[in-house]
Amino acid sequence: MRKAAGLLGAALLAIIPITGCYDRIDMEKASLSLVSGIDIDGQHRAVHYTSIPVFNKAASRKSLELKVVEETQRQGRGYFDAYTTGSFNSRKVKAVVVSKRFTQEIPDWFRYMDVFFRDGRNPITSRMLIFDGPLDQLFNFHSPGEPILPLMLMGMLESTSGRSESVKTTLQEFHRQMNEEGQTPALPEVAIDQDAKIKGTALLDHHGRYIDTLSTQETILMRILQKSAGQGINFSLRLPPELTGATNKEDWISIATERVKVRIDPSYKDGRFRFAVGVRISASVVEKLSSLDLDEFNRQAEVACAKQIRDKLTNLLDKLKQDKIDPVGFGIYARAYHHRAFEQVKQNWGEAFGRSDVQVRVSVSFADEGSVK
Amino acid sequence: MKKYAFNEITTMQFIFIISGIAISYGFIEIPSVLYKKAGAGGWITLILGTLVTMAANLAIVQLMKKMPDGTILDLLAKYAGKWTARVAAVACTAYFLYFAYLGLVYSTRIIKARVLQETPGFLIVFMLLVPTYVIARSGIRIVGRYAELSMWLSVWIPFIFLLVWKHLHWLYLLPVLADGWRPVVAEVPSTFYYFLGFFSTAFLYPFLIKKEKAVLGVLCAHMITLLAYLFITILCFMFFSPHEMSTVNQLGIYMLKSVELPFLEQVEGLFIVLYLFIFSLSWIPTYYLTAFCLSWLTGRADHRPLMRILLAGTVVFSYFYLPGFNTVYRLSDWQAKVGMGFEYAAPVVLLGWVLLRDAIRNRGHRS
Numbered sequence: 001m002r003k004a005a006g007l008l009g010a011a012l013l014a015i016i017p018i019t020g021c022y023d024r025i026d027m028e029k030a031s032l033s034l035v036s037g038i039d040i041d042g043q044h045r046a047v048h049y050t051s052i053p054v055f056n057k058a059a060s061r062k063s064l065e066l067k068v069v070e071e072t073q074r075q076g077r078g079y080f081d082a083y084t085t086g087s088f089n090s091r092k093v094k095a096v097v098v099s100k101r102f103t104q105e106i107p108d109w110f111r112y113m114d115v116f117f118r119d120g121r122n123p124i125t126s127r128m129l130i131f132d133g134p135l136d137q138l139f140n141f142h143s144p145g146e147p148i149l150p151l152m153l154m155g156m157l158e159s160t161s162g163r164s165e166s167v168k169t170t171l172q173e174f175h176r177q178m179n180e181e182g183q184t185p186a187l188p189e190v191a192i193d194q195d196a197k198i199k200g201t202a203l204l205d206h207h208g209r210y211i212d213t214l215s216t217q218e219t220i221l222m223r224i225l226q227k228s229a230g231q232g233i234n235f236s237l238r239l240p241p242e243l244t245g246a247t248n249k250e251d252w253i254s255i256a257t258e259r260v261k262v263r264i265d266p267s268y269k270d271g272r273f274r275f276a277v278g279v280r281i282s283a284s285v286v287e288k289l290s291s292l293d294l295d296e297f298n299r300q301a302e303v304a305c306a307k308q309i310r311d312k313l314t315n316l317l318d319k320l321k322q323d324k325i326d327p328v329g330f331g332i333y334a335r336a337y338h339h340r341a342f343e344q345v346k347q348n349w350g351e352a353f354g355r356s357d358v359q360v361r362v363s364v365s366f367a368d369e370g371s372v373k
Numbered sequence: 374m375k376k377y378a379f380n381e382i383t384t385m386q387f388i389f390i391i392s393g394i395a396i397s398y399g400f401i402e403i404p405s406v407l408y409k410k411a412g413a414g415g416w417i418t419l420i421l422g423t424l425v426t427m428a429a430n431l432a433i434v435q436l437m438k439k440m441p442d443g444t445i446l447d448l449l450a451k452y453a454g455k456w457t458a459r460v461a462a463v464a465c466t467a468y469f470l471y472f473a474y475l476g477l478v479y480s481t482r483i484i485k486a487r488v489l490q491e492t493p494g495f496l497i498v499f500m501l502l503v504p505t506y507v508i509a510r511s512g513i514r515i516v517g518r519y520a521e522l523s524m525w526l527s528v529w530i531p532f533i534f535l536l537v538w539k540h541l542h543w544l545y546l547l548p549v550l551a552d553g554w555r556p557v558v559a560e561v562p563s564t565f566y567y568f569l570g571f572f573s574t575a576f577l578y579p580f581l582i583k584k585e586k587a588v589l590g591v592l593c594a595h596m597i598t599l600l601a602y603l604f605i606t607i608l609c610f611m612f613f614s615p616h617e618m619s620t621v622n623q624l625g626i627y628m629l630k631s632v633e634l635p636f637l638e639q640v641e642g643l644f645i646v647l648y649l650f651i652f653s654l655s656w657i658p659t660y661y662l663t664a665f666c667l668s669w670l671t672g673r674a675d676h677r678p679l680m681r682i683l684l685a686g687t688v689v690f691s692y693f694y695l696p697g698f699n700t701v702y703r704l705s706d707w708q709a710k711v712g713m714g715f716e717y718a719a720p721v722v723l724l725g726w727v728l729l730r731d732a733i734r735n736r737g738h739r740s
Contacts, residue, residue, distance in 0.1 A: 092638075117621075120487040123639070124630045172631040173540070180614040335615075336547035 025089070031064075033080070033090045034150035036126075037097040038112055039135040040105055045069050046112065049097075049139045050080055050090075051149045063148040065139040074115050093126045095153045096171065097190070099135050100202070103210045110178050110208045116171050124172040127157055130202040130210065132191040143195055152196060157188060160198045164229040165216040167201050178208060181346040182331020186222070189213055203325050205350055212323045214316075221316050224260055224279065225328045233257045235283075237308040239290060243300055254287035255305060258367050264330070268338040273356035275330050279313070281306075284368035294369045302364045310362040317358045324354040384586045386517030387577055389524045391430075391594035393654030394570030396601050398479050400651070401625045403567050403602050404609035408618040410560040414549045416606050417557050422564030423599040429717045430571045430591045436724045437578040437587075439731075445575035446669050452727060459670060466666040468715055469659045472570065474687065475704055476655030477501065478696050483652075486698075487626065488642050494695040495688060502684045505653070509661040510677045513580050516661050523650035524597075530651075533644065534608055534625075536632045541611040565717060566709035568598060570655070572716040576662055622698075660684070 037049030052064045066080055096113070103109055116122045131138050139149070146152045161168040166188040169177070177185035189202040201214040201222065214222060223229040236254045263278040283305075285294065294301060320326065331349040335342040345352035382390075407415030440448040446465070450458035481497045489497060508519045550557065574591065581587055609624045612631075621627050629641040637643065661676075664683060668676040696704065 120626075121490060121639075121642075124627075125633045170631065172627075176614050176617055179616040179620060181616065332542065332544050336544040339548045339551050 030089050031080075032092045034092060035095045035097060035139075035153065036090060036093050037099075037131075037135045037139060038102055038109075039099040040102045041069060044105070046071065046102075046106070047135070048080075049135050051139060053148060053150070061142075063150075065149070067136070067139065091121055091123065093123060094150045095127045095129055095157075097129045097131050097135065097138065097153075099131050099133065100189075100210050101134070103130065103204060103208055107209075108207055110174075113171065113174075117175060124175070125170050127154070128169045128171060128174045128187050129153065129157070130187045130189045132189055132199060132202075132213075137192055138190070138196070141192055141196060146196070153190070156190070156196070156198050160216065161188070162230060164220045164223045164233055165200075166198050166219055167223065178206075180329075180332070181206075181349050182326070182333075182335050182342070183329035184325040184327050184350055186214075186327040201327075203320075203323065203327050205325055206348070211325055212319070217312075218316050218319075221313055222327060225262060225264075225277065225313070227262050229260060231257065231259075233260070234286070235305070235309065236287075237305050239292065239301060239304050243292060243297060243304060250289045252287070252289045253285065253301065253305065255283040255364070255366070256286045257281050257283045264333050266330070266333040266337050268334075268341045273330075273334050273338070273341070273352065275333065275356060275358045277313070277358060277360045279309070279360070279362045281309070281362065281364045282367045283364060285366055285370050288370075293373075294366070295373070298366060298369075302366055306362045306364040309364065310360050313360045313362065317360065321354045321356070321358070324350040326350055326353040330356070330358070380512045380514050380580060381582045382514055382517040382577065382580045384581070384583055384590045386514075386521050387581055387587070387590045388594045388597065389520040390517055390577060390654070390658050391571050391573060391591065392597040392601075393520045393524060393651065394573060394658055395568050395594075395598045397476055397652050397655030398483075399567035399598075400601055400605055401483070401623050403564070404606045404624045405618055405621075406563060406567075407560075407606055408610065408615075410563050411556045412551050413546060413610060413615075414551075414557045415560075415610070416603055417549070418560050419564055419599065419602055419606060421558065421561045422568065423595050425561060425717075426565065426568040426571065427592060427595050429721065430574060430595065431588060432724050433572070433574045433720045434578065434587045434591055436720055436727060437575060438584075439727055440579075441584055442579055444579055444669070446666070447579075448727075452730065462666050462670040464715075466663055466670065468572075468711065469663040469666065470683070471704075471708060471711075473656040473659035473663060475701065475708060476652065476659065477687065478691075479701050479705075480649065480652040480655075481691075481695065482698050482701060483623070483626070483645060484649075487645055495691040498691040498695070499688045501649075501653070501656075502688060505657050505660060506680060506684050509657055509664070510680055513577070513661065513665075516658050519657065520654055523654055527648070527651050530644075530648070531604055533632075533640065534605070534628070536634075536640075537608070537612055537628055540631055541608070542614075543611060545611050545614065546607070562713065563709075565713050566705065567602065568595070569708070569712040569716055570659070571595070572712075572720070573658060573662060575720070576665065 031052050033050040033052055035051040039047045039049065041047050047067060047069050049065065049067050052066070054062060054064050068080065096116070098109070116124060116126070141149075143152075147155070157166065157168060160166040167186050169185070169187050174185055174187070177183055184206055185204045185208065187202050187204065189199045190196060191199040198216070199213065200216050201219045202210055203212045203214060205211050220229065220233055224233070234254060234256050236252055239251045239253055241251060259282045261280040265276040265278075267274045267276070288294070292301065320328070326349060330353055331342065335346070403419070407418060411418040437445065437448070440451065443451075446458050446462050449461050477498065480501065481494055484497055485492070485494055508515055571591070571594070578584070578587060581590075605625055609618070609628065612628050613621065613624060618624070626641050626645065629644050632640045634640060660680070660683060664676040664680040667679045668674070673679070
């Protein structure tokens with residue numbers, strides 16, 4: 001009997017620490033911010049935006065968008081609390097949007113993101129996006145045909161990055177890119193033009209300043225060079241008229257890649273880096289407008305495709321070199337294989353990359369020409 | 374006469390106690406230390422450090438062979454007199470208590486920073502020490518069983534870390550020797566801190582059932598430690614860009630934060646909670662050894678009252694003061710210095726002395 005009483009007492013004692021959950025929060029009492037945004041206003045002050053889903057049947061709108069002018073993200077939180085019905089919480093942030101102007105006018109703006117990394121309970125898997133225009137436009141945008149802002153952004157990102165048409169940059173990945181001397185960051189760029197859409201990839205320099213935009217087609221090529229492209233990339237290319245004998249409207253051929261192999265060989269000579277880029281693509285033909293006989297002219301068609309892809313890659317690389325940015329990460333190769341030479345230029349790799357010499361070789365082989373001749 | 378019969382441990386338990394004490398929070402901290410000190414070649418430093426540690430630990434085993442049925446304190450009492458042994462017992466008590474307290478505070482800090490931000494620290498300490506008492510009061514055999522269980526329960530850890538696979542950059546491993554061999558070899562002593570705890574061999578040895586397997590056990594234990602460290606180190610080196618290595622705290626946990634699973638958020642939170650099994654190996658065996666040394670000193674057979682005082686004292690102390698992360702790191706720098714003398718140098722010196730003494734005495738017998 002005494003033993004039983006002792007056990008019961010011990011069990012009761014054990015309950016005490018359970019109440020020690022000071023960190024619990026009820027769903028009803030939480031206002032979960034799903035999109036966080038940061039912009040700059042006319043007086044050069046940082047403006048923080050947030051989008052919170054509303055789980056109330058009576059509410060006419062499914063989400064609540066708020067905006068405060070405050071020095072830091074964490075300070076803004078207190079003000080958001082005043083507006084929301086529940087306690088404001090940014091632990092479920094799905095997307096972080098910065099405006100293009102913000103990246104251009106605030107030097108080293110990346111420090112505003114510090115709270116996501118320093119506070120151990122904030123996520124670092126949130127997607128980073130850049131918005132072309134004032135954020136007011138994005139946060140007040142309610143398309144009748146689209147779901148609420150976070151779902152819309154995430155959906156667009158998933159579908160385009162799945163087809164390699166945009167990059168998928170999480171906070172963690174962005175942190176790595178910002179802390180990487182041999183690579184410059186790249187973020188998906190959103191714009192509102194009739195409807196919200198992914199415009200392509202925004203390229204930033206080492207300090208996070210916006211420099212240039214890549215179209216979705218150029219993004220595909222960049223991701224091939226990064227070796228992060230998915231499978232089944234489509235290319236629509238033109239065959240030369242001397243091969244098809246057709247007019248310039250009928251010379252199109254579309255291929256879908258099956259396997260892409262990329263090899264980058266860095267070398268260093270006379271104070272200049274050289275990169276030999278070899279791309280080997282095996283692809284299947286999915287569309288052909290001309291009456292070219294692929295059985296007979298297989299080799300020629302392959303060479304023609306390779307040349308077209310090579311030209312596209314060269315154009316892309318020229319653009320990057322001109323902008324003095326390296327979103328592909330050639331600098332990582334340079335550091336790995338020519339460490340000493342890289343050490344000298346690592347303070348400004350973008351500059352050194354602009355002076356480097358990149359040679360591209362492409363070979364295409366058709367694995368399958370489709371089910372009709 | 375077998376003083377410690379009925380409380381024996383198997384070779385497996387022996388292995389897991391030694392490597393458990395070492396791995397605990399070294400697993401979280403070692404990648405950044407290695408990178409800071411030795412660069413991308415840090416994993417070579419790690420291998421060299423393991424070899425040195427194995428040698429130091431084998432010295433302890435050789436020493437203990439002189440006294441198969443007693444701990445190092447009994448050995449000292451026999452060779453150097455009772456008072457020397459008492460002084461040593463005080464030193465051991467202090468050392469193990471410091472060790473246990475540091476492990477406990479580190480774990481509490483991690484939990485407080487990542488999981489329970491608003492819960493007071495002393496409550497976390499209290500919650501951690503309740504199971505500690507339950508396990509450590511029952512003697513070394515139960516501690517051994519717990520160590521073994523914890524290690525087997527943690528076999529999933531490598532697999533969950535492999536979820537970061539697509540974030541890895543193999544080129545970050547190159548160049549291996551950016552600054553030549555010098556830093557790689559010179560920084561070997563800075564790894565020693567993460568192997569500390571093998572001094573417990575000097576107390577576990579008499580409890581070991583198959584003493585002939587002690588050497589094998591020691592080698593296995595450090596092999597496990599090495600594999601665990603190598604795994605996390607190389608993974609971190611590939612995951613983080615060189616500059617990031619020095620800007621992020623607790624690399625392993627940060628790495629897990631990048632994992633996205635459709636059915637689970639905050640993988641690292643779950644990891645920390647389950648990893649407590651391993652964390653706890655840095656303080657449960659050491660608290661036990663503290664109580665053991667104390668009871669040896671006071672000549673009591675029962676270590677439980679002392680254990681109660683120790684644990685209750687820790688909770689009460691934590692109510693008033695819980696060191697911050699920076700203090701923890703400073704305290705561990707201290708421990709690294711003391712531990713190097715205590716675990717690496719002292720046993721070797723002692724072994725030399727004991728061997729010399731026996732040799733002189735034998736010669737004396739012969740003539």
